[in-house]
Amino acid sequence: MEKIIRSKKIIAYKKALKEIDAILAGEEHPILKMSTINCLLKENLPYFFWTGFYLVHKGELVVGPYQGTLGCLHISFGKGVCGTAAQQRKTQLVPDVEKFPGHIACDSRSRSEIVVPVFDTKHQLIAVFDADSTKLAAFDEIDQKYLEKLLNEHFTKKSHKKRSKTTGH
Numbered sequence: 002m003e004k005i006i007r008s009k010k011i012i013a014y015k016k017a018l019k020e021i022d023a024i025l026a027g028e029e030h031p032i033l034k035m036s037t038i039n040c041l042l043k044e045n046l047p048y049f050f051w052t053g054f055y056l057v058h059k060g061e062l063v064v065g066p067y068q069g070t071l072g073c074l075h076i077s078f079g080k081g082v083c084g085t086a087a088q089q090r091k092t093q094l095v096p097d098v099e100k101f102p103g104h105i106a107c108d109s110r111s112r113s114e115i116v117v118p119v120f121d122t123k124h125q126l127i128a129v130f131d132a133d134s135t136k137l138a139a140f141d142e143i144d145q146k147y148l149e150k151l152l153n154e155h156f157t158k159k160s161h162k163k164r165s166k167t168t169g170h
């Protein structure tokens with residue numbers, strides 16, 4: 002199995018984030034942004050097997066835009082890696098999904114996972130971002146750093162919401 006080289010990973014993230022920033026400049030619709038982010042991450046990071054968002058809806062998580070094999074439709078807060086990230090409002094890095102109590106296996110080929118909470122400009126939880134890999138321990142603090150930065154830039158930071166040519170109004 003090919004090893005994921007740290008320096009290559011950093012280069013791939015920098016390229017992905019640059020492309021995403023360029024494509025999403027001035028865009029506001031969250032589904033448009035989520036779909037584009039999934040596509041460009043999966044294109045640039047070959048160890049991403051499944052990438053997608055679960056949306057906060059009526060007190061639970063429901064599957065939103067994703068790329069990969071069939072995702073579970075509903076996840077309760079506190080359940081699985083996604084529900085844990087939503088409940089704790091904290092990124093979950095899971096090097097081996099079999100060792101995470103209550104992990105939900107939507108596809109048994111997934112071996113490791115990262116889930117990052119997504120907040121809007123009012124710091125309300127609106128979704129979680131989930132990436133799965135068929136490789137063990139595919140995700141580490143590099144993924145955490147770049148994914149948190151990306152999601153913060155595009156969903157939480159107010160300044161990113163609009164592209165203004167003049168005074169910002």
Ligand code: SME
Binds near residue numbers: 073083111
């Ligand atoms: N493994 C996740 C469920 C979502 S899928 O991986 C697409 C979890 O335990 O929450």
